Amino acid sequence: MATPNKIHLSINDTGVVHNKPQNEETAARTSELLQENHDKHHIFFNQDGFHNHIAHHLLTLYGLGAPTSVIEKQYKHNVDYQRPNMPVEDSIVEDMSNPEHFQKYLGKEKYYRDFLIFWQNEMEKSGWEDVLNKNLFEGGERANDLLTRMYAGFLHPLIHLGFGIEFKQPAIIAEALAQACIHDSWISPYLLKCEAASTSGTSDKILPQLIDEIRSNSKLSNAAHWEDGNKIRDGILKRAPDEMISIARQWNVSEDQIGAKTAEMISTAVYFTSAAQKPPKQVKFDFYYMHCVNASIFFPTFNAQTWLSAASKVRLLKFKAYIDLAMYASRHSPPLLLEEIALYTPKKLEKGDAEWPGLFQRLFEYPDDGHAVKLARAVRNAQSVSEEYEGKVEWDRVKGFMWEKIGNMVVDSVEDTGNNWVRSAGFEEAWTDFEDRPREAHL
Structure with missing residues (x-):
């Protein structure tokens, strides 16, 4: 089962464009590769803010029915230049829960992993749907700020969010929220x-x-x-x-x-x-x-x-x-x-x-x-x-x-x-x- 911390693809959820059916072997292997990317890599592959597209690429191939060999090959083609995730500071993740302090971490790519853990924790408490409704759509200054950041970076956070919802992967949705948080406003x-x-x-x-x-x-x-x-x-x-x-x-x-x-x-x-x-x-x-x-x-x-x-x-x-x-x-x-x-x-x-x-x-x-x-x-x-x-x-x-x-x-x-x-x-x-x-x- 897919959770905010675990990617688990299903052969019944292959997206909105139907080409070829998928199989359990490819679902399992693609999930493993997406999990590796989730755990190990920053959402930017350099400090200029160039985006890590591995999740987009693999989910697109998976949804179109690409076999395991293709998905592994394309993953290897793009994995070598990704940046490793930065260490998480528990005190920062905890501080993000304070509404008065949350804003001071926004727009800073060094906090990507901290934001990722923060959003995963929030989803564990109340579910990803509630987290999105509360933090993107309820109105008010904070929600408006985060919703509009989804459209920054040439729409990359929004694209990431779309993949997470389309393929029913809360961990990808958490990546999207963390990505939006480190974009400029x-x-x-x-x-x-x-x-x-x-x-x-x-x-x-x-x-x-x-x-x-x-x-x-x-x-x-x-x-x-x-x-x-x-x-x-x-x-x-x-x-x-x-x-x-x-x-x-x-x-x-x-x-x-x-x-x-x-x-x-x-x-x-x-x-x-x-x-x-x-x-x-x-x-x-x-x-x-x-x-x-x-x-x-x-x-x-x-x-x-x-x-x-x-x-x-x-x-x-x-x-x-x-x-x-x-x-x-x-x-x-x-x-x-x-x-x-x-x-x-x-x-x-x-x-x-x-x-x-x-x-x-x-x-x-x-x-x-x-x-x-x-x-x-x-x-x-x-x-x-x-x-x-x-x-x-x-x-x-x-x-x-x-x-x-x-x-x-x-x-x-x-x-x-x-x-x-x-x-x-x-x-x-x-x-x-x-x-x-x-x-x-x-x-």
């Missing part, structure tokens, strides 16, 4: 200001429409500079914060719209991530936009939680959309070229290689840190979630055969030469090292 004012200024009941604008407004706003589209260390924090929120909030606040969600609005968010994240191409350059996906897609997969799981109130589900979803819109603006709001998807010719048209099972199989063997297979799984989820709305809504920019073409673009792009990802797709500088390739769309 600079994103919090943006999210809370958007929420406070929300035009609830007075706007029915869809996300693709707001993306178009961002692109047409020259001050906002040019607010991020190539040399900015963080293009949201140092660009958008310093040079055009009012413009960003003015647009983002217009996306509304009522409690009776949660399902449809979730599908809109998921589909739109795939839209701006996959259509941000630069012909005739190689097909590549923006590294930062990709995280908006990879985080989107968890929202149907969030919505399915009976312990979570409808108001909390709305809040989770709106904050995610606020981040997506800011992320799009932060990369110089590139033009979105749907023809690059529609006219794309997969590179491997052999039987099965260009279909979802074949695409996942190719990614089982691809040696990265898990970003690619996470992206493909999230796109497949987006297709499943969006299909019932196709042709019935205004936001369905991606539809029909385009979904599987995007899956092929993901796999083909990482198997191609050069870097796996383009970083900041709206900047000319980002494409300097990528080759010009004739593609069918430009013949």
Whole structure:
């Protein structure tokens, strides 16, 4: 049984995307590897805050039906550069229980392991659902601070939380809470200001429409500079914060719209991530936009939680959309070229290689840190979630055969030469090292 201290995967809980069934041997071995990572490694593999993706990677592979040999191979590929956990100081863990002292440990990566033990202890007392409701969703300064930190670090704490809930692993949820605690809180004012200024009941604008407004706003589209260390924090929120909030606040969600609005968010994240191409350059996906897609997969799981109130589900979803819109603006709001998807010719048209099972199989063997297979799984989820709305809504920019073409673009792009990802797709500088390739769309 999975507990706040023990990872235990079940063959009955393999996530929201179904590809191949799992077996007890792989469940046991994957649990062992995740437990080793949990016990031994810091959530950052360096002091610059680069994230340990082992839990994301292994759970994605496990959920898609990868065999034990693949999961072991991918674990070995990424384990050597992880940092060891720091020693726990019992006095610090105890001090974190004092509400007046808790805040002084926030934002400091050296306290990751202390926070992890703290949250595990809290879950042992009252269960992970109660811990999340009390510490993320009950409102108030502390809960608001911790909830918004979930969206920091390019959504990594939120992604981690999603994996923990999707695969029913309280220990992974504890990792997510500890990870959120050691991230900075600079994103919090943006999210809370958007929420406070929300035009609830007075706007029915869809996300693709707001993306178009961002692109047409020259001050906002040019607010991020190539040399900015963080293009949201140092660009958008310093040079055009009012413009960003003015647009983002217009996306509304009522409690009776949660399902449809979730599908809109998921589909739109795939839209701006996959259509941000630069012909005739190689097909590549923006590294930062990709995280908006990879985080989107968890929202149907969030919505399915009976312990979570409808108001909390709305809040989770709106904050995610606020981040997506800011992320799009932060990369110089590139033009979105749907023809690059529609006219794309997969590179491997052999039987099965260009279909979802074949695409996942190719990614089982691809040696990265898990970003690619996470992206493909999230796109497949987006297709499943969006299909019932196709042709019935205004936001369905991606539809029909385009979904599987995007899956092929993901796999083909990482198997191609050069870097796996383009970083900041709206900047000319980002494409300097990528080759010009004739593609069918430009013949």
